[in-house]
Amino acid sequence: MPELAEVEYYRKQWNPGLGGTVAKVHTHPAARIFREAPARAVERGLAGRRFLASHAHGKQMLFEFSGGAWLGLHLGMSGELGVAPARHESGKHEHLVLALDSLSLVFSDYRMFGKLSLDLVEDGQPPLWWRELPPQPLDSRFTKAWVRGFVRRFPKTPLKTLLLDQRGFPGIGNWMADEICWQLRLPPQRPAGSLDDAALDGLWKTTRHVSREAMRTVGTDWGDLPDSWLMNHRWRDGGTCPRRGCRSGLVREDLRGRTTCWCLRCQT
């Protein structure tokens, strides 16, 4: 489920635990989410630490604990973060539960495409992999030149597919990619190499606009995006293009393995 703004929303769900100390770590050790950081290492690494801060970058999250312990989380397709009472029995899909003094922090993920990492560092800095993440759409480093340079590396790739590439557009997911193409009035399957400088500048601008509005609504309280966007019309067959004066039928088809929705009339 989670893209840029949903990830930001979930990150904040653990805020009630800030300042608390991890009394006990409960895991489902065999769960696939521990494929990179074994459950036992996570248990040992976090027990007794204070939860100090959290950050989100694209679809990645980073939780800082005392003593230089940094917990990285990725929600995959179905991951969620939430809180539960301090004494909480972990449910079927709750693979990581951090029991603090006053409440528990819960990571659940039934499909288990999510994952986590644990870095123990000396220098008080976030781990290197975090510092090296590419600029996200709302960073000042996400410039027109950055977008042009990235897109031009992949001339054959469809625009929508490229928007899903986390190396260039960290945080953009399936609904945001469709939304950006629709607002740009460009077909999702247009080869990236066919876009001129003006179109690439439009891509930069629209990517930022969609990201900003999503963060403002969904990212704060899972609020609704406007019905004038594609977002609320793209989920089922038979939807109608919400653009004023269009109202044409929307198309839903697979593009490179992802369901893609667009308007045949607006996006040419």
Place this chain on the structure above:
DNA sequence: CATCATGTTATAAT
């Protein structure tokens, strides 16, 4: 039973 799902990545081909 078949199909689909807001994501990533290993692998192979070019």
Place this chain on the structure above:
DNA sequence: CATTATAACATGAT
């Protein structure tokens, strides 16, 4: 080596 294309991963909802 860089880019491009596809399949696989695991589970539940419909």
